[in-house]
Amino acid sequence: MRIALFATCLADTLFPQAAKATVHLLERLGHEVVFPAGQTCCGQMHVNTGYQKEALPLIRRYVRTFAPYDVVVAPSGSCVGSVRHQHAMVAGAAGDDGLAARATDIATRTYELSELLVDVLGIEDVGAYYPHRVTYHPTCHSLRVLRVGDKPLRLLRNVRGLRLIELPAADQCCGFGGTFAVKNAETSTAMLADKMRHVLDTGADVCTAGDASCLMHIGGGLSRLRTGVQTVHLAEILAST
Amino acid sequence: MSQTFLGMPATAPRGVGNLRGDEPFPAAAHKALADPQLRGNLRHATTTIRGKSGRVIAELPDWPELRSAGSALKAATMARLPELLEQLEERVTAAGGVVHWAADATEANRIVTDLVRATGQQRVIKVKSMATQEIGLNEALEAAGITPVETDLAELIVQLGADKPSHILVPAIHRNRSEIREIFLRAMPGVDPELTDDPPVLAAAARRYLRETFLTTPVAISGANFAVAETGTLAVVESEGNGRMCLTLPDTLITVMGIEKLVPTWPDLEVFLQLLPRASTGERMNPYTSMWTGVTPGDGPQNFHLVLLDNGRTAVLADETGRQALHCIRCSACLNVCPVYERTGGHAYGSVYPGPIGAVLSPLLTGVADNASLPYASSLCGACFDACPVKIDIPAILVHLRNQAPHPRTEAAAMAAAAYTMDHPRLYAAAQHAAKLSRFAGRRGWGLPPPLNGWSASRDLPEPPAETFRDWWAKR
Numbered sequence: 001m002r003i004a005l006f007a008t009c010l011a012d013t014l015f016p017q018a019a020k021a022t023v024h025l026l027e028r029l030g031h032e033v034v035f036p037a038g039q040t041c042c043g044q045m046h047v048n049t050g051y052q053k054e055a056l057p058l059i060r061r062y063v064r065t066f067a068p069y070d071v072v073v074a075p076s077g078s079c080v081g082s083v084r085h086q087h088a089m090v091a092g093a094a095g096d097d098g099l100a101a102r103a104t105d106i107a108t109r110t111y112e113l114s115e116l117l118v119d120v121l122g123i124e125d126v127g128a129y130y131p132h133r134v135t136y137h138p139t140c141h142s143l144r145v146l147r148v149g150d151k152p153l154r155l156l157r158n159v160r161g162l163r164l165i166e167l168p169a170a171d172q173c174c175g176f177g178g179t180f181a182v183k184n185a186e187t188s189t190a191m192l193a194d195k196m197r198h199v200l201d202t203g204a205d206v207c208t209a210g211d212a213s214c215l216m217h218i219g220g221g222l223s224r225l226r227t228g229v230q231t232v233h234l235a236e237i238l239a240s241t
Numbered sequence: 242m243s244q245t246f247l248g249m250p251a252t253a254p255r256g257v258g259n260l261r262g263d264e265p266f267p268a269a270a271h272k273a274l275a276d277p278q279l280r281g282n283l284r285h286a287t288t289t290i291r292g293k294s295g296r297v298i299a300e301l302p303d304w305p306e307l308r309s310a311g312s313a314l315k316a317a318t319m320a321r322l323p324e325l326l327e328q329l330e331e332r333v334t335a336a337g338g339v340v341h342w343a344a345d346a347t348e349a350n351r352i353v354t355d356l357v358r359a360t361g362q363q364r365v366i367k368v369k370s371m372a373t374q375e376i377g378l379n380e381a382l383e384a385a386g387i388t389p390v391e392t393d394l395a396e397l398i399v400q401l402g403a404d405k406p407s408h409i410l411v412p413a414i415h416r417n418r419s420e421i422r423e424i425f426l427r428a429m430p431g432v433d434p435e436l437t438d439d440p441p442v443l444a445a446a447a448r449r450y451l452r453e454t455f456l457t458t459p460v461a462i463s464g465a466n467f468a469v470a471e472t473g474t475l476a477v478v479e480s481e482g483n484g485r486m487c488l489t490l491p492d493t494l495i496t497v498m499g500i501e502k503l504v505p506t507w508p509d510l511e512v513f514l515q516l517l518p519r520a521s522t523g524e525r526m527n528p529y530t531s532m533w534t535g536v537t538p539g540d541g542p543q544n545f546h547l548v549l550l551d552n553g554r555t556a557v558l559a560d561e562t563g564r565q566a567l568h569c570i571r572c573s574a575c576l577n578v579c580p581v582y583e584r585t586g587g588h589a590y591g592s593v594y595p596g597p598i599g600a601v602l603s604p605l606l607t608g609v610a611d612n613a614s615l616p617y618a619s620s621l622c623g624a625c626f627d628a629c630p631v632k633i634d635i636p637a638i639l640v641h642l643r644n645q646a647p648h649p650r651t652e653a654a655a656m657a658a659a660a661y662t663m664d665h666p667r668l669y670a671a672a673q674h675a676a677k678l679s680r681f682a683g684r685r686g687w688g689l690p691p692p693l694n695g696w697s698a699s700r701d702l703p704e705p706p707a708e709t710f711r712d713w714w715a716k717r
Contacts, residue, residue, distance in 0.1 A: 007710045007711070009663065009669075011710060012673070012709055012710040012711055013673045013676065013709055013710075014703050014705065014706065015703065015706070016706050016708065016709055016710035016713055017706070019710040020710065020713060023714075035711070035714045037666070038666055039666075040663040040664070040666055040669050041663045043660075043663075045659075046656060046659075046660055047640060047644075048621060048640060048643070049643060049652075049656065050616075050640075050642075050643030050644045050645070050646050050648060051644070051648075051653075051656045051657075051660070052644045054656055054657055054659075054660035055660065057660060057664040058660060058663055058664060061663075061664055086640075089637075140620070140621070140622035140623055140624075141623070143623075144622070144623035144624065144626070144627055145623060171624075172580055173580045173620045173622035173624070175580070175620060176620065177619070177620025177621055177622065178621075179617075180617065180619065180620045180621070181695070181696055181700075182692055182693060182695045182696055183267065183617050183692070183695070184266065184267050184270065184581075184617065184618060184695075185267075185695025185696065185698060185699070186267065186270060186271055186274055186695075187267075187270050187274065187581055187584055187585055187618075188620070188695075189698070189699040189700075190274050190584040191580050191581070191584060191620070192699065192700070216702075216703055217700065219701075219703065220696075220699075220700030220701045220702060220703070221699060221700050221701075223700075223701040224699060224700055224701045
């Protein structure tokens with residue numbers, strides 16, 4: 001299958017290993033991955049901070065860039081959530097019904113990585129090997145916007161050598177929330193403190209998730225406290241052999 | 242035919258009521274986060290109620306259908322609210338009640354104060370009511386020399402403590418029993434000076450005080466959970482029986498109800514009376530459901546007044562995205578699942594409506610400029626939407642309100658610049674490299690400039706990678 005990669009601005013800039021791993025994984029599974037030039041950001045930060053007008057060109061850009069492709073994948077539940085639940089809404093609110101219709105169309109072909117693997121490609125064992133103790137944090141937008149359910153866990157359970165340890169209070173937000181982490185930094189930190197406590201309680205070496213953004217937040221806290229626990233994107237684990 | 246444009250519906254007026262806080266949410270949260278008593282109480286209470294509610298909801302196989310029914314009924318009600326309100330007025334009047342229309346808090350307070358004055362009484366008993374807290378009725382009555390006595394235990398604790406409610410359902414959630422003992426000793430008339438902080442002893446003290454008050458106060462003020470348009474019936478659901486006392490013992494009953502509390506027909510209550518207790522207290526059924534239709538000769542209050550309160554609700558109804566906030570049945574399920582509320586408590590929201598629903602309802606009622614920080618008091622985690630028994634899409638309203646909120650000038654400039662850059666891929670690639678070169682502040686995020694210093698106060702930034710993904714891809 002020919003799959004267009006939406007790397008997301010965050011992974012492209014700060015966590016290229018997550019996007020690279022997505023490429024390696026899909027190619028290993030026998031698929032062709034393309035990286036459409038001209039892609040930048042889904043615009044979620046603008047929409048969620050109250051700048052829909054500014055987000056509009058980014059939504060237009062996303063639609064234009066990915067229109068030619070049948071299947072689009074992003075290593076982020078949050079960005080796919082924005083594509084699926086915000087793009088058409090923002091376009092419609094701006095009175096651009098044509099854009100809203102095209103955005104809706106592309107949204108139906110845009111998948112988060114675990115959705116692509118399990119729902120579209122029908123695979124739960126990707127042949128990975130990752131000999132570590134791992135706990136999985138289901139990010140809010142994967143869980144409650146995309147409803148990926150246990151797909152990431154099913155993928156992880158099939159990874160050789162991996163010992164999966166259940167995260168207590170897993171469905172609680174880590175406190176990132178985009179600009180929330182800056183605008184309400186103290187409340188965000190209080191939420192992060194509890195998330196870190198739960199991660200540390202598992203005794204895992206690695207905390208994984210399907211979003212580089214939440215991992216940046218959790219990892220930033222774990223690093224600040226010198227806990228020694230690493231944050232690793234789900235794609236990187238699945239790409240490991 | 243001449244026409245007069247009456248303008249857009251008014252928002253809740255300033256200077257009256259309790260919909261606006263004294264400081265922005267982050268500043269108020271700063272204090273709350275440092276309060277160990279508050280943090281402990283909230284963690285315990287919200288965790289307990291989440292578990293309880295989850296268990297009783299799981300018993301109902303048709304919970305999703307009930308939620309959909311509740312949502313659809315409320316949407317249908319809002320779509321023809323004017324005619325349903327007039328129907329309610331007609332039925333209540335026909336049943337011997339008197340209906341008053343209050344455009345805002347000031348008018349509602351004046352109507353109620355005048356009604357109490359007309360009875361010649363100096364004291365009224367009150368059923369816990371969000372609407373009267375919203376309009377600041379107690380303050381207005383006190384200014385007129387009338388003493389309101391809250392009869393819900395937690396609301397009484399808040400009142401005697403000269404405090405503000407911090408939860409829709411559990412208004413004294415921020416107090417512990419030793420604080421309650423001190424409040425009772427200080428402010429409860431006739432209290433036993435040997436009072437201990439044993440919960441049954443505290444409850445008994447409140448019961449003794451309240452029973453005497455019930456038996457000697459002939460005027461009561463209530464809110465309403467529901468009003469049935471086709472029958473003119475009002476409904477109050479509660480747990481302690483204090484409401485039943487207030488609704489049946491006095492000669493005069495004055496009910497203040499937001500205009501959105503309506504349901505069209507009697508059978509519609511079947512849906513809401515299943516949704517509310519399970520989502521709210523985690524009970525299958527609330528202990529007391531009181532319903533009354535106007536006046537019944539020789540039985541219960543012989544004078545019944547219904548005050549229909551707008552106070553910004555029509556303005557909310559005019560907001561296509563925001564109007565679903567009027568579907569709220571005040572169950573507080575969204576508070577109990579909210580990770581922000583659990584850590585900051587209700588006072589940080591400033592308004593009597595805290596938590597996720599408050600973060601949308603308060604700015605909708607006042608206009609977003611007067612509660613500009615509230616739409617941002619959420620990580621948009623979506624737990625509130627999942628928990629809401631009438632499926633209010635709170636995250637969508639938050640995003641909608643953020644788009645209307647006044648933005649700090651530097652932030653607006655940065656956002657515009659970021660959007661421009663991201664719409665020009667070559668500029669974007671250049672910016673990626675610039676960011677990498679500056680390495681933000683050298684030492685992994687220590688000392689970022691404002692407003693980003695909020696991040697670096699507690700979190701490291703990732704090590705900038707040697708190359709961006711697109712650089713790597715270009716070299717493949």
